[in-house]
Amino acid sequence: MGDRKVDQNGPMRVLVTGGTGLVGRAIEHVVKEEGGAREGEEWIFLSSKDANLMDMGETRAVFQKHQPTHIIHLAAMVGGLFKNMRANLDFWRNNIYINDNVLQAAHEVDAVRVVSCLSTCIFPDKTTYPIDETMIHNGPPHESNYGYAYAKRMIDVHNRAYHQKHGRCYTAVIPTNVFGPHDNFNIEDGHVLPGLIHKAYIAQKEGSPLVVWGSGTPRRQFIYSLDLAHLFLWVLREYHEVDPIILSVGEEDEVSIKEAAEAVVEALGFKGQVTYDTTKSDGQFKKTASNAKLLQHHPNFTFTPFKQALKQTCDWFVANYDNARKSRQTPKTPPEMDSNLRIGFIGAGNTAYGIAKGVLQPGVGGVGHPFLCRAGQ
Amino acid sequence: MMDSQTKAEPMRVLVTGGSGLVGKAIEHVVKQEGGCLEGEQWTFLSSKEANLVDLQQTRAVFEKYRPTHVIHLAAKVGGLYLHMKENLHFLRDNLRINDNVLQTSHERGVTKVVSCLSSCIFPDKTTYPIDESMIHNGPPHDSNFGYSHAKRMIDIQNRGYFAQHGRHYTAVIPTNVYGPYDNFNFENGHVLSALMHKTYAAKKEGTPLQVWGSGTPRRQFIYSLDVARLFLWVLREYDEIDPIILSVGEEEELPIKDAVEMIADALDFKGQIVFDTSKSDGQMKKTASNAKLRRYLPDFTFTPLSEGIKKTCDWFVNNYDIART
Numbered sequence: 001m002g003d004r005k006v007d008q009n010g011p012m013r014v015l016v017t018g019g020t021g022l023v024g025r026a027i028e029h030v031v032k033e034e035g036g037a038r039e040g041e042e043w044i045f046l047s048s049k050d051a052n053l054m055d056m057g058e059t060r061a062v063f064q065k066h067q068p069t070h071i072i073h074l075a076a077m078v079g080g081l082f083k084n085m086r087a088n089l090d091f092w093r094n095n096i097y098i099n100d101n102v103l104q105a106a107h108e109v110d111a112v113r114v115v116s117c118l119s120t121c122i123f124p125d126k127t128t129y130p131i132d133e134t135m136i137h138n139g140p141p142h143e144s145n146y147g148y149a150y151a152k153r154m155i156d157v158h159n160r161a162y163h164q165k166h167g168r169c170y171t172a173v174i175p176t177n178v179f180g181p182h183d184n185f186n187i188e189d190g191h192v193l194p195g196l197i198h199k200a201y202i203a204q205k206e207g208s209p210l211v212v213w214g215s216g217t218p219r220r221q222f223i224y225s226l227d228l229a230h231l232f233l234w235v236l237r238e239y240h241e242v243d244p245i246i247l248s249v250g251e252e253d254e255v256s257i258k259e260a261a262e263a264v265v266e267a268l269g270f271k272g273q274v275t276y277d278t279t280k281s282d283g284q285f286k287k288t289a290s291n292a293k294l295l296q297h298h299p300n301f302t303f304t305p306f307k308q309a310l311k312q313t314c315d316w317f318v319a320n321y322d323n324a325r326k327s328r329q330t331p332k333t334p335p336e337m338d339s340n341l342r343i344g345f346i347g348a349g350n351t352a353y354g355i356a357k358g359v360l361q362p363g364v365g366g367v368g369h370p371f372l373c374r375a376g377q
Numbered sequence: 378m379m380d381s382q383t384k385a386e387p388m389r390v391l392v393t394g395g396s397g398l399v400g401k402a403i404e405h406v407v408k409q410e411g412g413c414l415e416g417e418q419w420t421f422l423s424s425k426e427a428n429l430v431d432l433q434q435t436r437a438v439f440e441k442y443r444p445t446h447v448i449h450l451a452a453k454v455g456g457l458y459l460h461m462k463e464n465l466h467f468l469r470d471n472l473r474i475n476d477n478v479l480q481t482s483h484e485r486g487v488t489k490v491v492s493c494l495s496s497c498i499f500p501d502k503t504t505y506p507i508d509e510s511m512i513h514n515g516p517p518h519d520s521n522f523g524y525s526h527a528k529r530m531i532d533i534q535n536r537g538y539f540a541q542h543g544r545h546y547t548a549v550i551p552t553n554v555y556g557p558y559d560n561f562n563f564e565n566g567h568v569l570s571a572l573m574h575k576t577y578a579a580k581k582e583g584t585p586l587q588v589w590g591s592g593t594p595r596r597q598f599i600y601s602l603d604v605a606r607l608f609l610w611v612l613r614e615y616d617e618i619d620p621i622i623l624s625v626g627e628e629e630e631l632p633i634k635d636a637v638e639m640i641a642d643a644l645d646f647k648g649q650i651v652f653d654t655s656k657s658d659g660q661m662k663k664t665a666s667n668a669k670l671r672r673y674l675p676d677f678t679f680t681p682l683s684e685g686i687k688k689t690c691d692w693f694v695n696n697y698d699i700a701r702t
Contacts, residue, residue: 089537092530093476100469137516150533154472157526161465370389370420370442371404373413 011040014236015066017053017102018074019045023117023175025182026225027072027232036233044068048075054094059101063109070236073102073116076152081144081283083189088147095151103158107168114170115236118156118244120177120221120287122149130251130290133174133244142284156244163242172244173235176289180225180309181316184325192257193222193310196264197317198326209273210265213280216258221248221289224309234298248291249303263307267314387416390612391442393429393478394450395421399493399551401558402601403448403608412609420444424451430470435477439485448608449478449492452528457520457659458589459565464523471527479534483544490546491611494532494620496553496597496665498525506627506666509550509620518660532620539618548620549611552665555685556601557692560701569598569686572637573693574702576646585649586641589656592634597624597665600685610674624667625679639683643690 018024024045030036031043044066051062053075077094084091099116106114123131124139136156141149155172162168183194190198196212203210231247239245255263261274294301304312317324394400404421406412413419420442427438429451453470460467475492482490499507500515512532517525531548538544559570566574572588579586607623615621637650670677680688693700 087541089534089541092533092537093480096472096476096530100472104469139515140513146533147537150530154526154530157468157522158465161468161523165463165465370418371408371413373387373407373415373417373419 010069011042012038012070013042013066013068014044014070014072015063015068016043016045016072016074018047018076018117020047020182021074022178022180022183022225023074023228023232026180026229030226030229030233036230046075053101054097056101056104059105060108063105063111067109068106069112071102071106071111071114072232072236073099073106073114075102076117078148078184079189080191080195081281084145084148085281088145090147091145092147092151095148096154099151099155099158103155103162103170106170107162107166112169113236114159114168115232116155116159116170116172118152118172118174120174120246120248120289121145121284122152122174123287123289125284129286129288131246131288132290133246133293136174136244144281144283159242159244169240169242171235171239171242173232174244174246174248174289175228176221176223176246176248176287178223178225178228180313181320182325183225183313185317186326186328189328192220193260193264193313194317196261197268197314200261200264200268200270201317201321203272204268204270207272209275210261210270212257212261212274212276214257214276214282215278216261216276217256218282218284219254219256219286219288220260221251221254221287222260222306222309223248224304224306224313227303227309231294231298231301234301239297245293245297246289246291247294248289249306250291250295251288253303253306254286254288255306260310263310264314267307267311268318386445387414387418388446389418389442389444390420390446390448391439391444392419392421392448392450394423394452394493396423396558397450398554398556398559398601399450399604399608402556402605406602406605406609410606412606422451429474429477432473432477432481435481439481443485444482445488446612447478447482447487447490448612449475449490451478452493452524454524455560455565456567456571457657460521460524461657464521466523467521468523468527471524472530475527475531475534479531479538479546482546483538483542488545489612490544491608492531492535492546492548494528494548494550496550496622496624496663497521497660498528498550499663499665501660505662505664507622507664508666509622509669512550512620520657520659535618535620545616545618547611547615547618549608550620550622550624550665551604552597552599552622552624552663554599554601554604556689557696558701559601559689561693562702566701568596568633569636569640569689572640573644573686573690574700576640576644577690577693577697579648580644580646583648585651586637586646588633588637588650588652590633590652590658591654592637592652593632594658594660595630595632595662595664596636597627597630597663598636598682598685599624600680600682600688603679603685607670607674607677615673621669621673622665622667623670624665626667626671627664629679629682630662630664631682636682636686639686640690642683643687644694 051058125142179193184190185194185198427434501518535546555569560566561570561574
């Protein structure tokens with residue numbers, strides 16, 4: 001490429017993609033407020049405003065600009081159960097582009113480490129429990145989010161391939177259900193806990209019942225975003241395997257959605273009625289993950305107790321209601337749909353198609369003529 | 378939703394990878410065996426005309442030929458030894474090619490895309506015979522994990538395009554294909570074509586034939602012209618989104634050793650045959666079931682292996698100068 005490569009003997013320069021999201025903000029807090037950064041280190045928190053990572057050109061440009069030695073790769077198209085169910089194709093395509101662009105750009109600037117972020121929702125649906133790190137590819141994921149799941153699984157495949165070909169130690173973590181301040185609290189598109197917090201807040205304001213979608217029986221392990229952030233820093237500095245590592249509370253701390261809803265009610269002081277709309281999908285019934293590998297590597301880590309973390313999150317939400325992310329976001333279209341493309345609507349059928357601007361190159365390398373079939377040939 | 382084709386319009390078929398092993402076979406069936414219908418237009422693309430890893434070039438070539446149907450064969454491929462070295466390259470390039478072709482097809486309202494998978498992408502640890510429902514049931518063999526994951530994702534995209542946009546994009550899964558116009562390179566070609574070339578060279582030079590591996594792995598071989606005839610049937614008649622295996626039956630599976638002997642016969646090679654067991658064998662078996670195909674086409678007749686090998690060897694000898702070696 002002939003571009004500048006990082007000086008691997010200099011201090012760490014960490015680029016955090018998806019830096020303004022739930023986990024990114026938590027890492028920023030730990031780095032800036034809790035002494036998570038070391039002397040001389042530079043930490044850059046990227047948002048989608050800085051670069052559209054679905055575009056290779058923009059991704060390369062931002063990597064060239066910052067010359068990171070280390071990357072924490074959090075950026076993704078994400079959403080809760082119902083959003084995934086509507087758009088598996090888009091989740092697949094957009095995330096594949098982002099991940100391929102980031103890993104390749106990191107490789108090109110000679111970055112030493114990339115720590116990407118998977119999720120326990122990508123594991124095989126039909127499986128034994130608890131799930132562990134060796135089982136990621138052992139069967140199809142849950143039908144509801146197969147697009148997202150396969151795209152995320154592919155990060156692990158990429159990591160192994162970069163290691164095999166170039167000796168790179170790019171790896172990934174697998175958190176269970178994360179929650180905390182700065183989450184997406186949109187009721188339709190957000191994850192389960194922030195969705196419940198927002199709904200309970202509104203129900204409290206309006207004096208209406210809290211309607212929980214689903215039966216409340218599915219079970220989850222929840223991990224507080226600040227705990228996850230501490231663990232991310234530990235992985236970045238100390239974890240040297242290419243194979244991924246699950247970051248989670250133990251199996252014994254798994255709770256049902258009903259128990260989580262009751263904890264939200266308690267945290268917000270909600271006094272109204274709680275009902276369960278069983279016409280809505282439950283998603284996966286359980287995804288119990290083992291944190292044995294984490295405990296082996298990092299035996300002394302203490303997780304924030306669930307109710308305490310939930311109270312902190314609810315307090316943050318109430319105090320920051322106006323700024324919190326609550327509205328539906330229109331998904332970004334991949335770059336091939338914008339700068340070089342006019343989207344035209346033709347004919348009565350309103351078929352949309354794209355025309356590449358001025359890209360037709362006649363006579364490229366010995367053009368073949370189409371074979372036109374005539375009877376008797 | 379509108380398609381690019383009205384009911385009265387004949388098909389305009391674009392075949393990506395049109396100059397490869399399967400593409401050439403389809404071209405033969407279309408032009409020499411009456412495989413196409415009156416008024417249809419068939420275009421056989423090669424990488425010289427468009428690099429499908431590049432989105433703009435993909436769009437340009439679709440804009441030029443305005444296909445109503447696509448047979449998508451283009452891929453970065455190779456034999457066992459090349460894959461083992463280049464998993465990253467095979468993963469990334471094939472993901473791009475496939476996304477470019479499928480997404481461009483969708484944007485232009487292509488009615489149907491038939492892509493090409495391979496039985497080498499199935500789970501390594503599995504029960505036999507393998508069938509279409511098992512593609513994603515476990516990790517693929519380690520030797521070509523990059524290629525395998527990329528190919529598997531065609532099936533995922535097909536399902537996504539159907540669920541989100543109602544597109545009828547599907548895929549076929551051939552077992553080991555062989556025939557004229559293959560890649561006959563010793564290191565990068567597939568097993569039969571590489572062996573044919575090696576046998577030809579050994580005969581010329583009066584040296585022993587060195588077969589890599591033990592000769593014991595078992596394979597189902599399918600002649601490229603049979604694959605081509607089946608591809609045309611899938612394009613016109615097969616309506617499922619789920620893929621379909623195109624293969625001879627399980628009883629036709631045989632060890633590499635037996636195929637080596639057929640090649641020696643076909644080329645009249647009388648020298649010594651040596652098995653270099655220091656070289657990797659790859660997968661020991663990948664036995665696939667063709668029960669689904671047989672349900673649809675109970676009477677389809679496959680070219681016998683010894684006959685297909687003879688025809689391919691004859692082609693190779695007569696076309697040595699232009700063959701990909």
